[in-house]
Amino acid sequence: MRTEAVQKLPEGAKARRVYLSLHDQIAGGELSDGETLPGEQKLAQTFGVSRVTVRRALDALTQNGLIERRAGSGTKVRSRPDGGQRAAMDFNTLMPQLVEMGRQTTARLLSFSYGEAPDFVAAAMKLESARKVxxxxxxxxxxxxxxxxxxxxxPAEIAQNYSENDLATTPLFKLLERSGVQIKEAHQSVSATLAGPDVAEALDVDVGSALLSLRRVVRDVDGNGVEYLSGLYRPDMFRLEMPLTRVSQGSTRHWEPAIGQGEKGN
Structure with a gap:
């Protein structure tokens, strides 16, 4: 793990563009561990910038532990400091895998409070105005x-059945069920966003890094909203995989997600 919580970007818009491009290629595996980067002149031509700009970007990558620069041997991509692998999530078994992830990982509670539901949460969960959560x-x-x-x-009336300590040590879905909630369904969407300063510090990534954004509303058997989740995931540690199947005939033939295919049981 990197020792600095928030990594600094190089000065200058052009240097940041070069830095973020190389950073994303390293994080995504396009530039593999131990691979030698092109020289400064070649990178300058590729990105259409000066060698000084390239040097600033490379200096920042070096400081952040992503590359190693040695005289006579060039600039090489370093092994990931955390040595970790991405958590691969197949859409066919997404929810069971998330449950298992909750069992095999640890959580650090950053904040815990009660207050009125924000408008976007109240609307998504269909809560009454000024409802406490x-x-x-x-x-x-x-x-x-x-x-x-x-x-x-x-909702506060559900959450009062467990403590702050419970939330720090037990997956939320278990606490909801322990509180008597009968969960029936959920709707979630996945998009992308950029890391702000607070989130970047918490996830140990650069400010402005791309993150996967997941929003989920969970409902009980009566259709009541019992949980709203806003999740941000590091793309270098998490990915979603989706099997696809070719369907239809002729000019209308296209790809569709093969959700549910190959599953056994419930």
């Missing part, structure tokens, strides 16, 4: 490396 923010870690930043909103 418990608001908790946690960071989940795998082998002491943070990979997700989770903020949950739960």
């Amino acid at each position: 418990q608001i908790a923010t946690r960071v989940r870690l795998a082998d002491d490396v943070p990979f997700s930043h989770l903020t949950t909103y739960v």
Whole structure:
């Protein structure tokens, strides 16, 4: 794990563009561990910038532990400091895998409070105006490396059945069921966003880094909203995989997600 919580970007818009491009290629595996980068002149031509700009970007990558520069041997991509692998999530078995992830990882509680539900939460959960909710923010870690930043909103009358300590040590879905909630369904969406200063510090990534953004509303058997989750995930530690199948005939033939295919049981 990197020793600095928030990594600094190089000065200058052009240097940041070069830095972020190389950073994403390293994080995504396009530039593999031990691979030698092109020289400064070649990089300058590739990105259409000066060698001074390239040098600033490379200096920042070096300081952040992503590359190693040695005289006579060039600039090489360093092994990931945390040595970790991405958590691969197949859409066919996404929820069971998330449950298992909750058992095998640890959580650090950052904040815990009660207050009125924000408008976007109240609308998504179909809560009455000024309804009180418990608001908790946690960071989940795998082998002491943070990979997700989770903020949950739960109606206060449900949340009063468990403590702050419970939330720090037990997956929320278990606490909801222990509180008597009969969960029936959930709707979630996945998009992308950028890491702000607080989230970047909590996840040990650069400010402005791309993150996976997951929003989920959980409902009980009566259709009541019992949880709103806003989750942010490091893409270098987490990915979603989706099997696809070719369907239809002729000119209308296209790809569709093969959700549910190959599953056994419930």
